[in-house]
Amino acid sequence: MSNNSFLTASQQKAKKKNFFILSILVVFIVITFVISMNTGVIKLTPMEVIRTLFGFGDAQQQLILYEFRLPRIIIAVLVGMGLAISGAILQGISKNALAxxxxxxxxxxxxxxxxxxxxxxxxxxxxxxxxxxxxxxxxxxxxxxxxxxxxxxxxxxxxxxxxxxxxxxxxxxxxxxxxxxxxxxxxxxxxxxxxxxxxxxxGSNWKFxxxxxxxxxxxxxxxxxxxxxxxxxxxxxxxxxxxxxxxxxxxxxxxxxxxxxxxxxVSVSGGIGFVGLIAPHLARQLVGAKHQFLLPASALVGGLLVLLADTIGRSILEPSEIPAGIVVAVLGAPYFLYLLARVKE
Structure with missing residues (x-):
């Protein structure tokens, strides 16, 4: 087998692996999405959520799901994606691991x-x-x-x-x-x-x-x-x-x-920090440094991270809430110090 053929086979294998990892991240987001829809002061069982999504829920269930939870969940995912891609870009153009x-x-x-x-x-x-x-x-x-x-x-x-x-x-x-x-x-x-x-x-309604x-x-x-x-x-x-x-x-x-x-x-989520730092680093470990895979992987990791942080913040001290930014900071601050200790001028 020639070197070119070997390289092509290796590249194809790497692509398949990266597509598989992206698929797994999507599955994790969907699972967290479903868990988040069932999380709140007023509990909705998985079957009630499914019935409501298909239009068979009562007025209260429709109000809770469509007017309160779904917009907030979608915003959490979008915000995480936006911050993560922004961080990946900054790290790429500055060649700075802490950007x-x-x-x-x-x-x-x-x-x-x-x-x-x-x-x-x-x-x-x-x-x-x-x-x-x-x-x-x-x-x-x-x-x-x-x-x-x-x-x-x-x-x-x-x-x-x-x-x-x-x-x-x-x-x-x-x-x-x-x-x-x-x-x-x-x-x-x-x-x-x-x-x-x-x-x-x-910003937790459909306008946002x-x-x-x-x-x-x-x-x-x-x-x-x-x-x-x-x-x-x-x-x-x-x-x-x-x-x-x-x-x-x-x-x-x-x-x-x-x-x-x-x-x-930031305009709809407030000062959530560290997402743009953590998500690209985790994505880089999963799919490598090529931005064709790094950018979508960063977006998925960022969306998953913010959605998970917001879900934890809403459920851990019910009926009170812990802002998602604080939950992310609990994870992000030690990780930032770890990266700071490793980075060189």
């Missing part, structure tokens, strides 16, 4: 824009829902520009550690500004902001699903089409230039997509 929209301050920038908007409205539910992702994108975009500008050196470009430290510093400054802004909030809005900062899935879904439907195919570019960027700038890639142009487009995904997700 994450939360750690680099992009989530904080989006949150600041949303908070400024909310502070001028007497009730958050009265705010135009479809405008929130746009405002979050603007806030996240301005933050990304500041971080990129401060991190860039003409003769050195952007080093992973400089990007990380700049992002942490900018995020700290934005967080301080948000604390100052809370002083002018009404008690009602202050309570909302406190819950939002903890990472609660607060519709406000978030177009961002993922537009940006994910665009990012997936750039998978080959991300693979080339991982080879290093000199190699990428040699292969004909326009490095800075591609990085800007991918950074804009990452900012859009993170901003839209």
């Amino acid at each position: 994450d929209p939360g750690i680099l301050g992009i989530n904080a920038g989006a949150g600041l824009a949303v908070m400024l908007f909310i502070s001028f409205f007497p009730a958050t539910t009265a705010a135009p829902v479809y405008l929130l992702p746009v405002l979050a994108f603007v806030g996240a975009g301005l933050t990304a520009i500041v971080i990129y500008t401060l991190s860039y050196k003409r003769h050195e470009g952007i080093t992973p550690m400089r990007l990380l430290l700049t992002g942490i510093a900018v995020a700290a400054g934005i967080s301080s500004a948000m604390i100052v802004l809370t002083l002018r909030l009404s008690p009602e809005n202050y309570q909302f902001v406190a819950t939002w900062l903890a990472g609660s899935i607060w 699903v519709l406000s978030l879904l177009p961002w993922l439907l537009i940006l994910f195919p665009f990012v997936y089409a750039k998978a080959r570019v991300l693979n080339i960027l991982n080879l290093g700038d000199l190699t990428a230039v040699g292969l004909g890639a326009s490095i800075e142009k591609e990085r800007r487009w991918l950074l804009a997509a990452s900012v859009g995904l993170a901003g839209a997700s």
Whole structure:
């Protein structure tokens, strides 16, 4: 057997393995999805959920499932996917294992824009829902520009550690500004902001699903089409230039997509951190570093992680809730420290 034939057989085997892993992740999401539909203060048995889904449930069951649980579950999955893909992009374009929209301050920038908007409205539910992702994108975009500008050196470009430290510093400054802004909030809005900062899935109706879904439907195919570019960027700038890639142009487009995904997700989920860090790392261990598989695997792992965290948060201390961001942080903080100990300048 020739080397080419052996390589082709090996590649086919790797593809089959990766497709199998993606299928397993989908099954896990479906299982968690079903468990989450049965979780809450008012219990619904699996049969009641099935009957309601097929239109045979009573009025109360339909209200609980269609108006309260299903929108929140779908938002949790979409948010996890958006944050995970955003993190995978940032890690790819920066070659930084610690890159994450939360750690680099992009989530904080989006949150600041949303908070400024909310502070001028007497009730958050009265705010135009479809405008929130746009405002979050603007806030996240301005933050990304500041971080990129401060991190860039003409003769050195952007080093992973400089990007990380700049992002942490900018995020700290934005967080301080948000604390100052809370002083002018009404008690009602202050309570909302406190819950939002903890990472609660607060946008839990179909309007928020519709406000978030177009961002993922537009940006994910665009990012997936750039998978080959991300693979080339991982080879290093000199190699990428040699292969004909326009490095800075591609990085800007991918950074804009990452900012859009993170901003839209944060606008309906609050400050959920570490998803963009953990999900790509776990996905990389499962399917390897090629972005043709890494991006969808990251999306599935991220969706599963946030959905699982929100389900645990809703059920562990019933009738009270623990924000999904806190549950993710319990897992994410130790993992971040582990990665920080391994990473090199």
